Every structure is written in structure tokens, then in C-alpha cells.
Amino acid sequence: METVLVIGATGNIGVAAVQAVLRSGRKVLAVVRNEASAQKLFQHLGTKEGITIVEADILSDQGVKSVVDQVRAGKLPAFQHVYSAAGGAYGATPLQEIETSDLRKFMTINFESNFFAYRATIPYLLEQKDVKCTYTLCTGSQGDIGARAAPALTQGALFSMANVACRDNADTNVRFNEVYVGVRIEVDVVAEKTGAMKSSDFSSVYEELLSRPEIDCCRVTVYGKDDLKDLKYRKKIA
Numbered sequence: 001m002e003t004v005l006v007i008g009a010t011g012n013i014g015v016a017a018v019q020a021v022l023r024s025g026r027k028v029l030a031v032v033r034n035e036a037s038a039q040k041l042f043q044h045l046g047t048k049e050g051i052t053i054v055e056a057d058i059l060s061d062q063g064v065k066s067v068v069d070q071v072r073a074g075k076l077p078a079f080q081h082v083y084s085a086a087g088g089a090y091g092a093t094p095l096q097e098i099e100t101s102d103l104r105k106f107m108t109i110n111f112e113s114n115f116f117a118y119r120a121t122i123p124y125l126l127e128q129k130d131v132k133c134t135y136t137l138c139t140g141s142q143g144d145i146g147a148r149a150a151p152a153l154t155q156g157a158l159f160s161m162a163n164v165a166c167r168d169n170a171d172t173n174v175r176f177n178e179v180y181v182g183v184r185i186e187v188d189v190v191a192e193k194t195g196a197m198k199s200s201d202f203s204s205v206y207e208e209l210l211s212r213p214e215i216d217c218c219r220v221t222v223y224g225k226d227d228l229k230d231l232k233y234r235k236k237i238a
């Protein structure tokens with residue numbers, strides 16, 4: 001049975017990814033910050049079935065790398081797919097007032113975490129030449145809207161990273177896609193109070209994406225309920 005490595009597994013987007021993986025009949029290798037985060041994940045899901053937990057510091061360049069090392073050593077399950085949804089740092093400080101330390105903090109949490117995950121896992125996926133692997137990166141429309149400076153800057157970097165990754169993996173066994181989210185997603189218990197889209201509803205996007213081999217090197221755009229099953233996508237690069 002296939003396994004999906006989920007980075008940021010305990011967040012609004014990560015929980016949706018885990019739900020999608022389990023529904024698709026695959027297993028999850030979930031990277032979590034600590035035991036408390038793991039418990040939070042199980043609470044959101046209502047199950048531990050099909051999930052292997054591994055603790056790692058995703059903000060360190062050695063964090064996800066150490067997970068891959070453990071997989072290679074046979075201490076953790078092999079994986080064929082990666083979903084990267086690390087980040088979530090949000091703020092409304094105007095562009096010219098962002099302190100250097102805050103800029104670096106945002107880049108570390110929202111961008112470097114996803115970059116380190118990519119750099120650590122993509123060689124492992126590419127080595128599996130005869131296996132159809134996928135890599136999915138979640139980004140947000142804040143990078144285009146520009147209303148919140150620091151999150152927007154980090155999303156811009158992720159858009160560019162996705163362009164490069166699409167080009168680099170175009171003729172390989174790795175199907176790379178970006179899921180671009182233009183609507184607020186929150187875990188179900190929170191969404192019920194705020195009116196945001198529920199993670200459990202959003203999860204159908206990844207379930208569809210896993211089953212659609214023709215969606216390759218694309219940006220999948222999600223603005224609302226109409227985009228959850230009838231995926232809207234276009235090639236990222238010519």
C-alpha cells in the first residue's frame with residue numbers, strides 16, 4: 001500500500017491532506033512538531049488508523065532530512081507521495097514597518113519549511129524511477145492580493161519555487177503540482193464557528209489530485225465549493 005508523507009500535518013491544510021490520503025486507501029507518514037501536536041491531529045481526525053507519526057523540527061534544514069534518513073534505514077515506512085503544507089504564519093504589519101527579525105521569521109516559517117521539505121524528499125522520490133510519485137505544495141492567494149505584506153512575500157517565494165519544481169520534474173516519475181488556495185480553510189471545529197471552509201470539505205481536492213495523472217506541472221486553483229471536485233487547473237510553465 002502507498003504512503004504519503006505529510007509535512008504540516010497538524011494544520012488546517014495538513015489535516016485535510018491526511019483525511020484525503022486515508023479516504024484514498026493510502027497510509028500517512030505525518031511529520032509533527034511534538035506529542036501534543038500529534039494528539040491534536042488524532043482529535044481532528046477521530047482516528048489513529050493508518051497514520052505513522054514522526055517528530056521533526058520542520059524549521060531546521062535537518063528536520064525532514066532526518067525523517068528521510070530514518071525511512072532509508074527502514075525505521076519508518078517508505079513513501080511515494082509528499083504533501084507540503086508547512087507554515088501558517090500570518091500578520092498585518094505594513095510592508096515598510098516589518099522588522100528584519102520578523103521578515104526572517106516569516107520566511108523561515110512559511111517558506112524555508114517548505115523548501116527544506118522539498119530538498120530533503122525529492123531525491124528520494126526521484127530514485128524510485130519506476131514508481132509514479134507525486135509532490136504537492138500548498139500556496140495561497142495572499143501572494144497575489146498583497147493585502148498582508150509578510151504572508152504575501154512568503155507566498156510569492158513559494159509560487160516561484162513551484163515554477164522551478166514544475167520545470168525540474170517535468171520529465172520524471174514525480175508529478176509536481178501546486179494547490180493555490182483563495183479561500184480560508186480551517187479545521188472543522190473552528191470552521192463551524194467562523195464560517196470558513198472546513199478542512200474535511202477541502203480534503204476532496206487532494207483526493208481528486210491523487211487520482212488524476214493528467215494533472216501534472218499544474219496550479220490547481222481553489223476559490224470555493226465549485227472547485228473541490230471539478231478541479232480547475234492550468235500548466236504552471238510553458
Ligand SMILES: NC(=O)c1ccc[n+]([C@@H]2O[C@H](COP(=O)([O-])OP(=O)(O)OC[C@H]3O[C@@H](n4cnc5c(N)ncnc54)[C@H](OP(=O)(O)O)[C@@H]3O)[C@@H](O)[C@H]2O)c1
Pocket residue numbers: 007008009010011012013014032033034037057058059085086087088089109110138139140141181182183184185186
Ligand atoms: N488555511 C488556509 O486558508 C490557507 C489558505 C491559503 C494558503 N494556505 C497555505 O497552507 C499553509 C499552511 O496553512 P495552515 O492554515 O494549514 O496553517 P496552520 O494551521 O498554522 O498549520 C501550519 C502547520 O505547520 C506547522 N508549523 C508551523 N510553525 C511551526 C514551527 N515553528 N515548528 C514546527 N511546526 C510548525 C504546524 O504545526 P503545529 O500544529 O504543531 O503548530 C502545522 O502543522 C500556509 O503557509 C499557506 O501556504 C493556507
